[in-house]
Amino acid sequence: MIELQNAMMQKRLFVEPAFPQSKIPAVNVAQVPQRSPLRYPGGKTWLVPHIREWLKATSPRILIEPFAGGGIVSLTAVMENLVQRSIMVEIDRDVAAFWHAALRFGTTLADRVKRFEPTMERVRKVEQGGAHSLIEHGFRTLVLNRTRNRDCLPDPTTPVSCRCRKDEKRPP
Numbered sequence: 001m002i003e004l005q006n007a008m009m010q011k012r013l014f015v016e017p018a019f020p021q022s023k024i025p026a027v028n029v030a031q032v033p034q035r036s037p038l039r040y041p042g043g044k045t046w047l048v049p050h051i052r053e054w055l056k057a058t059s060p061r062i063l064i065e066p067f068a069g070g071g072i073v074s075l076t077a078v079m080e081n082l083v084q085r086s087i088m089v090e091i092d093r094d095v096a097a098f099w100h101a102a103l104r105f106g107t108t109l110a111d112r113v114k115r116f117e118p119t120m121e122r123v124r125k126v127e128q129g130g131a132h133s134l135i136e137h138g139f140r141t142l143v144l145n146r147t148r149n150r151d152c153l154p155d156p157t158t159p160v161s162c163r164c165r166k167d168e169k170r171p172p
Helices: 002-015 045-058 072-079 093-104 106-115 120-128 134-146
Strands: 062-067 085-088
Touching: 002 093, 045 072, 045 085, 062 072, 072 085, 093 134, 106 134
Parallel strands: 062 085
Antiparallel strands: none
């Protein structure tokens, strides 16, 4: 009798999943709109189809995105009108500064980005310089995020990996 119960328990543990499985097939992240200008390790782009379905099923007014990073979940939820408002929570002060600058001073930050010519020398100057305002801090974070190894914010001692030489412009 005990053997039968153990066999039934094992069958139940291995056949029935402990949590409901998603009906959404694995997603190719290249098919998800890339809304964030940041590239972030641990990105949640793969999760967007699942979050989208969950938000449609639950219809919340507000979404809180912990560990916001590149912010793909919040950006998708707001841009697709799945929520009225999203709160992005980020502990990394550089990434948080970027989002504050982008959301509060988007036009000014965009103008700063448009004027920037990414050469090795200029990127190093941004890297070594301090941020004297929220806009400059956000700009610095964006430049370093897009020009450092693996498009992330590694240790400050990691060398810049722009594909530009001296004062040449970076290829598109």
